[in-house]
Amino acid sequence: MTDAHVDPVNPDSGQDDLPEQMRVRREKRDRLLAEGVPPYPISVPRTHLLKDLRATYDAQDLEPDTRTGEQVSVAGRVIFLRNTGKLCFVRLREGDGTELQVMFSLADLGEEELARFKGLVDIGDLLSVQGEVITSRRGELSVQATAWQMAAKTLRPLPNEHKPLSEEARVRMRYVDLIVRPEAREMVRAKAAVLKALRATYDGRGFVEVETPVLQLTNGGAAARPFSTHLNAFDQEMKLRIALELDLKRAMIGGVDRVYEIGRTFRNEGLDSTHSAEFSMIEAYEAYGDYDTMAELIQELIRNAGRAIGRTTITGRDGSTIDIEQPFQHATLFGLLSEAVGESVDATTDLARLLKLAEQHGVELQPDRNAGEIAVDLFEKLCEHTLIQPTFVRDYPESARPLAKPHREIPGLVEAWDLFLNGVELGVAYSELNDPVIQRDRLVEQSLLAAAGDPEAMDLDEDFLRAMEFGMPPAGGMGMGLDRLVMLLTGTGIRETILFPLLRPE
RNA sequence: GGGCCUCUAGCUCAAUUGGCAGAGCAGCGGACUUUUAAUCCGCGGGUUGUGGGUUCGAGUCCCACGGGGCCUACCA
Numbered sequence: 001m002t003d004a005h006v007d008p009v010n011p012d013s014g015q016d017d018l019p020e021q022m023r024v025r026r027e028k029r030d031r032l033l034a035e036g037v038p039p040y041p042i043s044v045p046r047t048h049l050l051k052d053l054r055a056t057y058d059a060q061d062l063e064p065d066t067r068t069g070e071q072v073s074v075a076g077r078v079i080f081l082r083n084t085g086k087l088c089f090v091r092l093r094e095g096d097g098t099e100l101q102v103m104f105s106l107a108d109l110g111e112e113e114l115a116r117f118k119g120l121v122d123i124g125d126l127l128s129v130q131g132e133v134i135t136s137r138r139g140e141l142s143v144q145a146t147a148w149q150m151a152a153k154t155l156r157p158l159p160n161e162h163k164p165l166s167e168e169a170r171v172r173m174r175y176v177d178l179i180v181r182p183e184a185r186e187m188v189r190a191k192a193a194v195l196k197a198l199r200a201t202y203d204g205r206g207f208v209e210v211e212t213p214v215l216q217l218t219n220g221g222a223a224a225r226p227f228s229t230h231l232n233a234f235d236q237e238m239k240l241r242i243a244l245e246l247d248l249k250r251a252m253i254g255g256v257d258r259v260y261e262i263g264r265t266f267r268n269e270g271l272d273s274t275h276s277a278e279f280s281m282i283e284a285y286e287a288y289g290d291y292d293t294m295a296e297l298i299q300e301l302i303r304n305a306g307r308a309i310g311r312t313t314i315t316g317r318d319g320s321t322i323d324i325e326q327p328f329q330h331a332t333l334f335g336l337l338s339e340a341v342g343e344s345v346d347a348t349t350d351l352a353r354l355l356k357l358a359e360q361h362g363v364e365l366q367p368d369r370n371a372g373e374i375a376v377d378l379f380e381k382l383c384e385h386t387l388i389q390p391t392f393v394r395d396y397p398e399s400a401r402p403l404a405k406p407h408r409e410i411p412g413l414v415e416a417w418d419l420f421l422n423g424v425e426l427g428v429a430y431s432e433l434n435d436p437v438i439q440r441d442r443l444v445e446q447s448l449l450a451a452a453g454d455p456e457a458m459d460l461d462e463d464f465l466r467a468m469e470f471g472m473p474p475a476g477g478m479g480m481g482l483d484r485l486v487m488l489l490t491g492t493g494i495r496e497t498i499l500f501p502l503l504r505p506e
Numbered sequence: 507g508g509g510c511c512u513c514u515a516g517c518u519c520a521a522u523u524g525g526c527a528g529a530g531c532a533g534c535g536g537a538c539u540u541u542u543a544a545u546c547c548g549c550g551g552g553u554u555g556u557g558g559g560u561u562c563g564a565g566u567c568c569c570a571c572g573g574g575g576c577c578u579a580c581c582a
Contacts, residue, residue, distance in 0.1 A: 020551055021516050021533050064540095080542070087539035105539065123532075137540045156516070160531045162543050163518040168574050176517095223582055243582090269581060270507095366580095401582090418582095428582080456581085479582095504573065 021157045028120050029153045039153040044128035045073035050092060050100040053133060057141050064139035067132060074100060074143055075128045075151055077179065079161065083118060092127065097185050101142040102129045108146050117148060124154035124179075171501050187496055190309045191486050197308035198262065198282060198482075201301050207258040207284060212247035214240055214264065218459035220443075221245035224267040225455045227277075240266040244283040245403075245477070249432070250467045252285045252475060260284035262482065274494055277502050280482035285432065289476035291404075291415045294429035295392050298419060298478055299328055302390075302426075302485065311489045316388040316422050328390035328419070333379055336393060340382040345375065347397055347412030354378070372397025387420035402442045404430035419480075422488060427480035434475065436468035 018026070032039040053072065062068075076092030079099070083089075086106035093099045104117050108131070121127065131145040159165055159180060170177040170184070177184045199209065217236070219226045221243030231238045244261045251259045265281045282301075286293055306312040306324050314322040334346045341357050354374045358365050363381045365374060375397055387393070394417040395407055404414035415431035433439055443465065449457035486497045495501050 019516060019533095024533065082541045082544065083538090084541060084544080085538040087541080089541045089544095091542075101542080103540080107539080138542080140540090140542080157532060159517040160543090161517095162531065165517075166574085168513095169517080172574095180517095225581095267581090270579095272581095275581075364579095425582090506573075 022155055025122055025153065025155045025157075028122065029155065032120060032150060032153065037150070039150050041149065041151065044075060044149045044151045045130055046075045046128060047073045050074055050076055050094045050098040051096065053100060053141070053143075054098055057133060062135045062139070062141070064135055064137055066135040067144075068134060070133045071131070072133055072143060073128060073130045074102070075126065076100070077154075078121060078123050078125045078127055079158070079179075081121070081123050086114070088114070088117065090121075090127070090129075092129070093179075095185075096189070097182055101136065101140050102127075102131070102145055103134075103136065103142050104145045104148070108144055113147075120150065121148075122154060122157070124156070124158040126151040126154070167495075171495055172503060172506070174500055183492075183496070187486075187490065187492065188499060190490055191482075191497065193308040194305045194486055194489065195262065195482070197305045198301055201297075201304045202258075202260045202284060205258065205297065205300075207260045207286075208256050210248070210251055210256065210259055210261055211263070212241075212244060212251070212261060214266075216241050218461045219450075220458040220461045220464065223456040223458065225269050227266050227268045242267055243479075244281055245479070246461060246464045248283055248285050249472060249475075249477075250464065252287055253467050253470055253472045257287035257473070258285075271502070276483065276494060276498060279498075282480045282482055282485075283478065285475050285477040287473035287475045290431040290474070291394070291417055291429045291476050294476040294478040295328070295330070295417065295419075297476075298427050298429065298480060299390075301480070302421075305485060306489055309489060314422065314488065314491065318388055320388055322389060322422060324390065324421075326390075328392060330392045330394060332395045333375070333393050333397075334395070336383045336387075337375060337379050341378070347372075347375075347410065349375070370399050372399035376400045384420060384425070385423040388422055390419065390421045392417040392419055401430065402445075403433050403439075405433050424484065424488070426484055426488065427478060429476060429478035432472070432475045432477045434468065434472040436465060436472075439468050440465050 029039045053074065057068070074092065076094045076099075078090055079093045080091035081088070088104040090102045090104065091099050092102055104114060106114050109117070128149045128151045129143055129145045130147045131143045134142055134144045136142050159169070159176060161180060165173075165177060165180065170181070174184070178188070202209065215229070215231065215238045216226075217238065219239050219242060221241070222245070224242040226239040226242050229238050229240065230236070242265055244263060244265065248259050248261060260283065262280060262282050264278050266278045267275075268277065269275065271277060284294075284297065286297070303312065303324055312323065312325050314324070316322050338345045341361065345354070345357070349371065351371045351374070354371055355365070358374060358378060361378070361382060363378055365377055369377065379393070383393075394415075395410065395413045396404070396416045398406065398412055398414050401414050401416040404416040407413040407415050417429055418425050419427040419429075433442070443458060443460055446458040447460035450459055483494055483497050486492075487494060490497065
């Protein structure tokens with residue numbers, strides 16, 4: 001932020017139209033400038049992190065009124081300020097939430113410097129303080145200040161520490177949320193730890209991380225409405241990717257046998273508490289693997305991510321305990337569905353029977369669904385929410401998963417699973433279709449839908465088909481939503497896990 | 507898309523039947539050398555989301571618009 005209208009040599013920026021507290025802070029900034037002290041210096045002394053001092057001294061169990069003799073310079077944000085006349089207490093907080101008390105006394109600072117401190121420092125300011133590490137009379141680890149500098153003057157008051165910010169304020173001003181709310185700070189670090197664990201798990205298994213284009217010529221790899229944009233250099237309409245799949249398969253065809261990407265995808269669809277316009281996808285492909293090797297992989301990914309943030313047991317939404325250290329269950333789609341409807345249903349069950357079952361169980365269907373799609377609809381409505389313990393739901397009807405390979409034993413099914421945990425879908429995997437002729441048929445079918453106006457259908461990606469015709473190894477492929485994983489492991493909503501969620505302009 | 511709720515001081519929230527717009531924290535002035543949401547005395551702070559309307563009088567009732575939330579529907 002710049003204040004071009006403020007003349008620093010002639011301080012008069014106490015603008016009348018500002019709220020009182022902002023005016024006061026601007027005046028203090030002006031006073032610093034007037035005395036020749038920069039309110040935003042290039043650097044300030046800092047010999048120790050608050051965290052360092054806590055690590056060094058907390059373990060020593062110091063008596064009250066201890067003087068350690070160690071001289072330090074520390075820096076942090078003033079989050080608490082108490083003035084008892086000739087002695088001021090300040091609590092500094094640094095970015096990770098570590099706090100340390102600083103004491104400003106008449107005896108150590110002198111009358112003039114103490115008065116300057118009282119007159120210039122507000123809650124929220126970033127401060128550098130020099131002094132000795134001591135413990136207070138109450139035994140609290142502190143720095144007894146002998147000098148201080150403003151590191152950066154804050155012009156807006158911090159919100160009330162003791163009342164939670166409204167949910168809207170939290171997401172609109174996440175920077176403030178991060179300052180005042182420990183859970184917000186922890187979320188940032190938890191997500192980073194999860195990402196690190198995911199990469200370590202892939203890397204440990206010999207997977208190679210790649211980056212593939214976000215800007216795409218065609219819409220493919222999933223069924224979703226894309227964002228459109230324009231590339232001026234080619235005068236070319238472009239799409240933002242909705243999935244990573246096609247480029248990762250191209251890489252695998254080229255010999256990146258174990259390949260993964262963690263990256264942003266974009267979907268121009270409805271937004272709600274579980275759907276975001278942009279979100280991070282995790283996809284991996286393993287040549288000579290299949291959907292069983294992917295099941296092993298995803299368990300290890302989730303387990304290691306949980307361990308990285310110390311959360312390997314989760315309380316399910318029905319109150320039960322989910323222990324992700326335990327092997328995940330396997331079930332079949334038709335097995336679970338048969339159980340739910342109380343009669344045997346399989347890939348050969350005809351459309352009429354399935355429609356009848358849908359009616360009996362009050363499941364509303366979209367028009368023109370085929371038998372396989374109805375079976376999946378029934379499963380989603382009747383079974384999905386009951387899958388609290390981690391469960392791989394395997395073997396989908398062919399028509400419901402057009403990019404998976406036919407099942408090795410059961411006709412009419414394909415080798416695909418969805419992983420459910422706490423009643424939500426967390427990841428998917430296939431034994432990937434690699435017959436370029438069948439692949440072409442499927443994609444042509446999709447492109448006809450697209451031509452007919454289905455905004456979610458895939459475009460025909462001729463280059464992808466050409467790549468497939470060079471031979472894609474038999475492979476397993478998996479996908480998982482990063483935000484859903486973090487939500488699951490931390491037990492929070494999507495607006496908490498995304499640092500800066502998309503919001504309407506104020 | 508449909509339904510319900512909500513928007514008041516920097517922040518979090520009150521305001522009875524339509525009758526002077528308030529509190530806590532934060533801020534300003536004063537006292538206090540051990541506070542930890544300190545205490546004590548005093549003071550300021552508002553276009554009640556925006557625009558209309560009803561009324562002697564609107565934070566409150568009506569209409570429209572905007573922001574936010576919840577439920578529902580849709581959604582690889």
